[in-house]
Amino acid sequence: MTREQVVFDTEVNPDWLPIYAATPMELVLTESMPELCSEHGLPAVDRRDFVVNSSGPNSEMPTVRVLLSSMPPSRWSSAEARVRFQCPACEYCLAEVRRFRWIAALSLLAVGLTIVALLTATQLELTQFYIPLGLAVIPGCMPIALLSAVLAWSRSGYFADVWMNDTADQLIVSAHPDFVAAVEQNRAGTR
Incomplete structure (x- = not known):
């Protein structure tokens, strides 16, 4: 299956009031997305809030490589623009979100249980367990x-491959062919 790119125009949110001088410009989509998941082309069962910034690797799924490449100070610049929209999600997308949230929760639980075991061993003066637990x-x-919890939690918010162009006036979606067809049908119907 080949993925295609769909372009959605953006405009400045009429309700946007900048609080600070460095506040990113808030954008909204000029047209709504069809009720299909852009990743799988299946009917949407929910719409999730999605935020895309104009700076950074917005189209890459969070991985250790992306996390480490975002650490140099050159990537710490703030976003110039931010688009907020409702992204349709199918049951597969929502199941993946739930799975990564469980992984994050279990990773944090492992940390907590290890610390509790260490504290219990010290309180019970089980000296043979000090070094292995430490x-x-x-x-x-x-x-x-x-690290596993942070990566899993960051992946739980990722379920659509989207990014902004260089001028931040368009949102680009790498989408399933059925999603592309639905967008073209909606655009043909509004002409």
Whole structure:
């Protein structure tokens, strides 16, 4: 299956009132999206709030590589524009969101249980468990489980491949062919 790109025009949100000088310009879509999931082309069962900034790797699913590449100071610049919209999601998308949230919760639970086990061993003065539990917390569980929780939580918000063009006047969606056909049908119907 080949994915196609659909372009949606944006405009400044009429309700936008900047609070600070560095506040990103708030944009909205000029047309609504069809009631199909852009990732799978299936009928939408829910619409989720989605925010895309004009700076950063907006179209990439969060991974360790993307997380580490966003750390240099050159990527810390604030977004110039931000578009907020309701993105249709199918049952597959919602199941993936739930799955990644469970992974994040279980990773944090592993950290908590390891710390409780360490505290219990110290309170009961089980000296034979001090070193193994200490190693499980510091080089093991803490950084690995916390990184796993952060990545899983960041992926739980990702379910559509979207980004803004360089001038931030259009939202680009990498979409399933059925979604593209529905957008073209809606546009032909409004002409």
